[in-house]
Amino acid sequence: MADIITKTPIWEKLGFRKASGVSEAGWGHTALAAIVSLIYFFPVLVIIITSFKLQTDALAVPAKLFPTSLFGLLPESMTFKPTLENFTSVFSRAFTNGGAVENTGFDRFFFNSLFIAGTSVLLALVIGTLAAFGFSRYPLKGNDTYLFIILTTRMLPAVVVIIPVMLMLRVVGLSGSYLGIILLYTAFNLPFTIWMMKSFFDELSPDVEDAARIDGSSDRRVFFKICLPQVLAGLAATFVFGIILTWNEFLFALLLSSVDTRTVPVAMSQAVSGGGIGVLWGLLAAIETLFLIPVFLVTFFMQNQLLRGVTFGTVKR
Amino acid sequence: MCRSACVGLRAKGNNATADFLGMLHMTTTALPPPPTAPDAPAFLTPALDNWRGAIAAALVLSVIAIAALPAAAAFWTVGALVALVAATFVVNAFRRHYYGGLLVAPAIAMLFVMNIFPLLWSLGLSFFAYQSNRQTMKFVGLHNYIQALTSDIKAPENWANLQTTAVFVVCTVAAQMLVGFLLALLFAKQFPLRRYLLILVLTPMMLSVVAVGVFYTYYYDPTFGLVSQVVNRMCGCQYVLMSNRAGAIGGIVFADAWMWSPFVMLLVLAGLVSVPKYLYEAASIDRVSSWRSFWTITFPYIRGLLMLALLFRTIEAFKLADLVILLTKGGNGTMTISYHVLRIAQEQNKTSEGAALSYLLLFVVIVLTNLYLYVANRRSQEA
Missing domain, CATH: 1.10.287 (Helix Hairpins)
Known part of the structure; x- marks a missing residue:
């Protein structure tokens, strides 16, 4: 009861506390981990720094890595002047030297990425959860075989599937539409959704459901009122994992999307090669930095679920 | 764990319970019996x-x-x-x-x-x-397959690409397993700021592969690239990483391993945090050496997940194409088989040839996967 009354101090929220029941390591370990993670993070850090640089600074030798000179501590040759120009030119810039400022359409591409990834992951979640419940509670003949075949569809090289899918969508008239790419991504997300959700349903104790059935609950009610509320964490885990996979998908998006449905990775690859003046490093870095933010935040707030998700739900925490 | 994940799916045998409950239902309540089909x-x-x-x-x-x-x-x-x-x-x-x-x-x-x-x-x-x-x-008929396997021009090319792919698979998977495992050991303990440092290590996985590919060309660039700047400073010579085959393969392997080691780390970490702590306490009371307690306590918990990680990453490594396209465009002997298929089918429009070749590739992957699952299953049954 006491912990309801005591407020958590801010430093404990920041991670400065001892977690209960887990083997502890002190600040020495933190220092080691900090060094390792900063080295590991360094290439990403360079991307983020580059997004604040002008093209001349980005190409400078020796590399300018610091946005300030720290009151004269660092030599002038190592510092650059940070600018926000790249971020504004992601959305609108002049394509030719001295030309009129035009809309680059990146607002649309960001919306496309959000819409396509969000819809397909949610759709896969709905269909996959139903299927997982079926596999878990009403096993079919050859249940294991079905599940294994479902997993195998993840192993196919994308090339094998992509050409017939393109032909198929062209015949149906869905090529380059939202629906086509969303359906493909849903199928792409389904296998691990089913596997993960099945492992979550398998863990629930059937006694509660049987008790509800004795009290006269219908099968539908048992699913919605008993089972589903117990696997909410599992749903979150599956969602995060799906978002990470779908958000950055490049090959399918490149071959299937049209101008209107282009996602950011595809648009990014075209922004790189366009113009004939070499890669605009600052611009590319700005796109990637903006593109990283949503998925970074989702992952950060659902970190514990991710740990579970990545194992297809096979490990219990 | 791998058994439960990949092969031996346990089916829920609660039919007997349901029958029993059905009888109970009929005898104890006044509700109408369940409708018969x-x-x-x-x-x-x-x-x-x-x-x-x-x-x-x-x-x-x-x-x-x-x-x-x-x-x-x-x-x-x-x-x-x-x-x-x-x-x-x-x-x-x-x-x-x-x-x-x-x-x-x-x-x-x-x-x-x-x-x-x-x-x-x-x-x-x-x-x-x-x-x-x-x-x-x-x-x-089988003409496309026969061409891909025996033609004087195509067969050696396919074979060479398959060998390059094998080199990539071995190098990237080994690097990812090693780095991922070490990172997981580092993050298995609870320590201050762990949450914040972990997310930094996870970030490469969240980047778009386009950005990773293009920015690695930026890092490897012979004039303004960070890598060559450092090496030039040290040896005083002009250093070009991508100029030979070993360098090009090494460059791609490094980028791929950097991007996907966090995935292996997450898998191993999930195994490490699931080890019950009382086992370690019991071991420390019995004064078991830390090396031995690793092999007898920790390792059995993560073995299944290591095998799962190995399986996933090997399958993905077989598909490696996008980083090769972005970093070398297949030059310097870095052409992988799946980029080759993509090029035949997409750029040269030879759809059916590409399909035949990708079926051969699929066959290789399925045979390897089943062999691996068979061995993994046998091993875990022996243990």
Whole structure:
């Protein structure tokens, strides 16, 4: 009861506390981990720094890595002047030297990425959860075989599937539409959704459901009122994992999307090669930095679920 | 763990419980008994749950439609007939309480339409001479396969690309397993700021592969690249990483391993945090050396996940194409088999040749996967 009354101090929220029941390591370990993670993070850090640089600074030798000179501590040759120009030119810039400022359409591409990834992951979640419940509670003949075949569809090289899918969508008239790419991504997300959700349903104790059935609950009610509320964490885990996979998908998006449905990775690859003046490093870095933010935040707030998700739900925490 | 994940799926045997409960239900409560399933309708009745009749009708009608109607109309007719058959299945399942099939059906249908049907389609295409930029289509049997395996020009090229892929698979997977494992050991303990440092290590996995590829060319660039700047400073010479085969392969392997080691780390970490702590306490009371306690306590918990990680990463490494496209465009002996397939099918429009080659690749992957699962299963049964 006491912990309801005591407020958590801010430093404990920041991670400065001892977690209960887990083997502890002190600040020495933190220092080691900090060094390792900063080295590991360094290439990403360079991307983020580059997004604040002008093209001349980005190409400078020796590399300018610091946005300030720290009151004269660092030599002038190592510092650059940070600018926000790249971020504004992601959305609108002049394509030719001295030309009129035009809309680059990146607002649309960001919306496309959000819409396509969000819809397909949610759709896969709905269909996959139903299927997982079926596999878990009403096993079919050859249940294991079905599940294994479902997993195998993840192993196919994308090339094998992509050409017939393109032909198929062209015949149906869905090529380059939202629906086509969303359906493909849903199928792409389904296998691990089913596997993960099945492992979550398998863990629930059937006694509660049987008790509800004795009290006269219908099968539908048992699913919605008993089972589903117990696997909410599992749903979150599956969602995060799906978002990470779908958000950055490049090959399918490149071959299937049209101008209107282009996602950011595809648009990014075209922004790189366009113009004939070499890669605009600052611009590319700005796109990637903006593109990283949503998925970074989702992952950060659902970190514990991710740990579970990545194992297809096979490990219990 | 791998067993439960990949092969030995345990089926829930709660049918007996359900029967028992059903009896209990009837005897103790005054509610009406659960409805019994009606008998299946006779073959020719026009009932909505007569799925046998629907399949027969759909087969006959679709043959007629394909023969008589133009392609687009025939396609939609066949689609409508398939929908009709599906509807009869659904009604049938509802009336007879086959909830299992009913719940699973949408997922299976989705996977069938977007994965299995295209797969069969491309299997069919691989027996034809078909180019996506031409209208002609000619049945050639196994010609594409024989060409890919024995032709004087194509076979050595495919073989060389497969060998390059093998080099990539071995190097990237080994690097990822090693780095991922070490990172997981580092993060297995609780320490201050762990949450914040972990997310930094996870970030490479969240980057778009386009950005990673393009920015690694930035880091490897001979004039303004960070890597060559550092090396130039040290040796005083002009250093070009991508100029030879070893350097190019090393560069791609480094980028790929950097990007995907966090994935292996997450898998191993999930195993490490699931080890019950009392085992370590018992071991420390018995004064077991830390090396031994690692092998006898920790390792059994993460072995299954290491194998799962190995499986996933090997399959992904076989598909490695995008980083190669972005970093070297297949030059300097870095052409992988899946980039080769992509190039044949997409850039040169030789659809059926690409399909044949990708089926050979799929065959290799499936054989390797099954071998691996067989060995993994045997090992875990022995242990």
